[in-house]
Amino acid sequence: MSIPAHRKPPSLILLSTGFVLFWLVIAAFPFLWTMWGSFKVEGDFFSRADWMNALTGPVTVKQHGSAFTLDGYEGAWIQQEFWKSVINTGIVTFFVVTISLTLGTLGGYALARSEFKYTFWILMAALVFRAMPHVTLVSGYLLPFFEMNIWGYLPTTIIVLVAINQPFTLWMLHSFFLSIPKDLDEAAMVDGCTRFQAFRLAIIPVMWPGVVTTGLFSFLLAYNDFTVTSMLLNQDNLTMIPKLNGFLGSTQEDGKVMYAVAAVVSAIVPLFVLILFFQRQIVSGLTAGAVKG
Amino acid sequence: MKHKTFMAFIWPSLLAMILFIALPIVSVGYQSLFIEHEQVLKEAKNCGPFGCTTSVSVDAEAMNALREEQPAGRYNGLGTYANGSHLAFDEITEIFASSQNFGEIRTRIMNLPFYKALIFTLAYTFIVTPLVIILGFIIAIVVNSIPKALKGPVIFFSLLPMLVTPLVGSLVLFWMIDSRGVIGALLQALFQDPSLSLKASPTLTWITLFVYGVWHSAPFAFVVFYAGLQTVPQDTLESAMVDGASRWERVRFVTIPYLMPLATFIALMQLMDNFRVFEPIIGFSAAANATTLSYLIYNDLRAAESPLFGSAAATSMLTIVGVIILLLPVLRRNWRDFNRKA
Structure with a gap:
C-alpha cells in the first residue's frame, strides 16, 4: 500500500x-x-583482563590449542551425568503432556x-488455583509424601505437575472448544452418536490446532519447572533444571562454573528448536486466552 | 449437557485438582498450626581416670519415636504466625515504641524476614507489571509498522526471554552482569568505577531484579498486543485520519482504547505470576539483599537439618491470603458479568 497518507516521515522510520x-x-x-x-574456558568467559577475551578466547587457545573447547559440555554431560537428567526430563515432559491433554480435553469440552x-x-x-504459588x-x-513413602519418584512428580497444570489447560481448551459450533456435536448426536462418540468423532478432528497449542504450553511448564522438581525428586533422578542448579552450589572451584554454563545452553537449545517450529502456535496460544475471555 | 455426562467428562480433571491443589492447601493450613518437636536431650557421664565429665547430646532414638508418633510436630496454635519470622507482632510493637523516627522504623521493619520478603514481593509485582505493559505496547506498535518479512524473525527472538525457564534466564543475565562479565565490565568502564558491582548494594540488586522481570515478561505483553493490533478496525482508523487526527492521536484515541481489555488481561496474568516470583532470587544469588515470600517458603523447606514444615506452612497460608486479596477484584467482576448473563 502506498497511499500518500500512509507513508511515514523518514525520521519515524529511522526511530522505529x-x-x-x-x-x-x-x-x-x-x-x-x-x-x-x-x-x-572460565578464564575467557569471565575475563578479568578484557571482555573481548570472551569473543576471541586467548586463554582457551593457550590451554587447548583452539579457540573452542567442549570441556564444559564434557564435564557437565559425562562427568556430572547431566545426560541422566536429560532422560528424566524427557520422561517427565512426555507423560505430563499426554496425561494433561487427555484430562484437559475431556474436562474442557464438558x-x-x-x-x-x-x-x-x-x-x-x-483461576484461583492457577494463581497459587507452586511452592x-x-x-x-x-x-x-514422606509419610506415604512416595517422595522422590518420577511418577509422583508427573502426577503433581499434571495437577498443577490442569487449571491452565482447562481454561485454554475450554476457550478453544467454545469457538467450535455446538451444532457440530449436536448433529452427530442426532445421527445416533452418544455424547462420547460425538466428542471423539466430530469434535476432536477439528480440535487438533487447539490441542497442539495447549500441548506446547504443558510441555513448557513441565520442561521449565524448578520448584516442584527440585523439591520432590531425590538426587538420583533430578530433571535438567534442578540438576543445573546443583552445579552452582557444589562447583565453586576453578573451571566448574563452565559446567553450569554448558548445562544452561543445553537446556536452552531445545527451546530454540521448539520456537523455530511452533512459533505460530505459541503466538496463537498466548492470545487465545486474551481474545476469547 | 446432563449433570451425569458432565461429571463423566470432568471427574479425572477435578479429582487431580482436588487431590493435588485443594487438599495441599488444607494440609498447609493444618501444618501451620504445628511446630517442630523440642529436642530431647540426654546426659551421658563419661568417667575416666581424671574424674567424670557430663556431656549433653540429642537423644536421636527418642526424637525418632516422637516424630513417628506426631509427624507434624507439636501443637502450637497460631503461635507460628505471631513469631518473629512471620507477622512478628511483639517485635513490631517494640519497634514502634522505641524508635525515634520514621527512617528507623523502616530499617528495623525491613530486618524482619517476613516483612522484608513481603515488601520486595509487592514492590516487584507493582513495579514490573506496569512497565511490562508499557514496554510490550511500544514494541508491538513498532513491530507492527516494520516490513512484513522482518516480523517473523523479530517475533522469534522476542519469544526467547519469555519461554526460557526463569532460572536459566536469570543465570544467563547473572553471568553477564558479573564484575568479570561483559555487562558488568561495561558498566564499570561507563561509570569509571572499577569496584562497581551490581550484587553489592540492596538498591542495585532490586533494580537488577526489576530489569530482569521486565525483560522476562515484556515479550508476553508484546505478543498479546501485537495480535490485538491486527484486529483494530481499519475504518475507524481511516475516519480518524479523515478527521485530521495525527499519527499519535490515532494511537491515543483509537488504538489504546481498543486494546484496553487486553491490557487488563495482561495485568491479571502478570500480577499472578509476579506475585510468586522465586527463581530469579536463586539465579541472581540475591537472597542477602532481596527475598520473596516464595523464597522464604523454599528456604524453610530446605533448612539444613530438617525441613521447618510449620514455618513454611505459615508463610504459605499468608501468601495464599495475599493471592486471594490480589484476585478479589477480578473474581468480583467475573461474578457480576456472570450474573448479568444469567
Missing part, C-alpha cells in the same frame, strides 16, 4: 528501526553471548458445553 534493533539486541544477545561463551451454574464456579476455582503447594505435599 532503531528501536526494533535495540529490542532485538536486548532479547537475543544474552543467549547468543552465552552460547558462544560456553565453548570457552465445561464448554454445559450451561449450569457450577461450570462458572469450577472455572473460577481453576506453597509443595510445602503441603512434602510431609504427606
Whole structure:
C-alpha cells in the first residue's frame, strides 16, 4: 500500500528501526553471548583482563590449542551425568503432556458445553488455583509424601505437575472448544452418536490446532519447572533444571562454573528448536486466552 | 449437557485438582498450626581416670519415636504466625515504641524476614507489571509498522526471554552482569568505577531484579498486543485520519482504547505470576539483599537439618491470603458479568 497518507516521515522510520534493533539486541544477545561463551574456558568467559577475551578466547587457545573447547559440555554431560537428567526430563515432559491433554480435553469440552451454574464456579476455582504459588503447594505435599513413602519418584512428580497444570489447560481448551459450533456435536448426536462418540468423532478432528497449542504450553511448564522438581525428586533422578542448579552450589572451584554454563545452553537449545517450529502456535496460544475471555 | 455426562467428562480433571491443589492447601493450613518437636536431650557421664565429665547430646532414638508418633510436630496454635519470622507482632510493637523516627522504623521493619520478603514481593509485582505493559505496547506498535518479512524473525527472538525457564534466564543475565562479565565490565568502564558491582548494594540488586522481570515478561505483553493490533478496525482508523487526527492521536484515541481489555488481561496474568516470583532470587544469588515470600517458603523447606514444615506452612497460608486479596477484584467482576448473563 502506498497511499500518500500512509507513508511515514523518514525520521519515524529511522526511530522505529532503531528501536526494533535495540529490542532485538536486548532479547537475543544474552543467549547468543552465552552460547558462544560456553565453548570457552572460565578464564575467557569471565575475563578479568578484557571482555573481548570472551569473543576471541586467548586463554582457551593457550590451554587447548583452539579457540573452542567442549570441556564444559564434557564435564557437565559425562562427568556430572547431566545426560541422566536429560532422560528424566524427557520422561517427565512426555507423560505430563499426554496425561494433561487427555484430562484437559475431556474436562474442557464438558465445561464448554454445559450451561449450569457450577461450570462458572469450577472455572473460577481453576483461576484461583492457577494463581497459587507452586511452592506453597509443595510445602503441603512434602510431609504427606514422606509419610506415604512416595517422595522422590518420577511418577509422583508427573502426577503433581499434571495437577498443577490442569487449571491452565482447562481454561485454554475450554476457550478453544467454545469457538467450535455446538451444532457440530449436536448433529452427530442426532445421527445416533452418544455424547462420547460425538466428542471423539466430530469434535476432536477439528480440535487438533487447539490441542497442539495447549500441548506446547504443558510441555513448557513441565520442561521449565524448578520448584516442584527440585523439591520432590531425590538426587538420583533430578530433571535438567534442578540438576543445573546443583552445579552452582557444589562447583565453586576453578573451571566448574563452565559446567553450569554448558548445562544452561543445553537446556536452552531445545527451546530454540521448539520456537523455530511452533512459533505460530505459541503466538496463537498466548492470545487465545486474551481474545476469547 | 446432563449433570451425569458432565461429571463423566470432568471427574479425572477435578479429582487431580482436588487431590493435588485443594487438599495441599488444607494440609498447609493444618501444618501451620504445628511446630517442630523440642529436642530431647540426654546426659551421658563419661568417667575416666581424671574424674567424670557430663556431656549433653540429642537423644536421636527418642526424637525418632516422637516424630513417628506426631509427624507434624507439636501443637502450637497460631503461635507460628505471631513469631518473629512471620507477622512478628511483639517485635513490631517494640519497634514502634522505641524508635525515634520514621527512617528507623523502616530499617528495623525491613530486618524482619517476613516483612522484608513481603515488601520486595509487592514492590516487584507493582513495579514490573506496569512497565511490562508499557514496554510490550511500544514494541508491538513498532513491530507492527516494520516490513512484513522482518516480523517473523523479530517475533522469534522476542519469544526467547519469555519461554526460557526463569532460572536459566536469570543465570544467563547473572553471568553477564558479573564484575568479570561483559555487562558488568561495561558498566564499570561507563561509570569509571572499577569496584562497581551490581550484587553489592540492596538498591542495585532490586533494580537488577526489576530489569530482569521486565525483560522476562515484556515479550508476553508484546505478543498479546501485537495480535490485538491486527484486529483494530481499519475504518475507524481511516475516519480518524479523515478527521485530521495525527499519527499519535490515532494511537491515543483509537488504538489504546481498543486494546484496553487486553491490557487488563495482561495485568491479571502478570500480577499472578509476579506475585510468586522465586527463581530469579536463586539465579541472581540475591537472597542477602532481596527475598520473596516464595523464597522464604523454599528456604524453610530446605533448612539444613530438617525441613521447618510449620514455618513454611505459615508463610504459605499468608501468601495464599495475599493471592486471594490480589484476585478479589477480578473474581468480583467475573461474578457480576456472570450474573448479568444469567
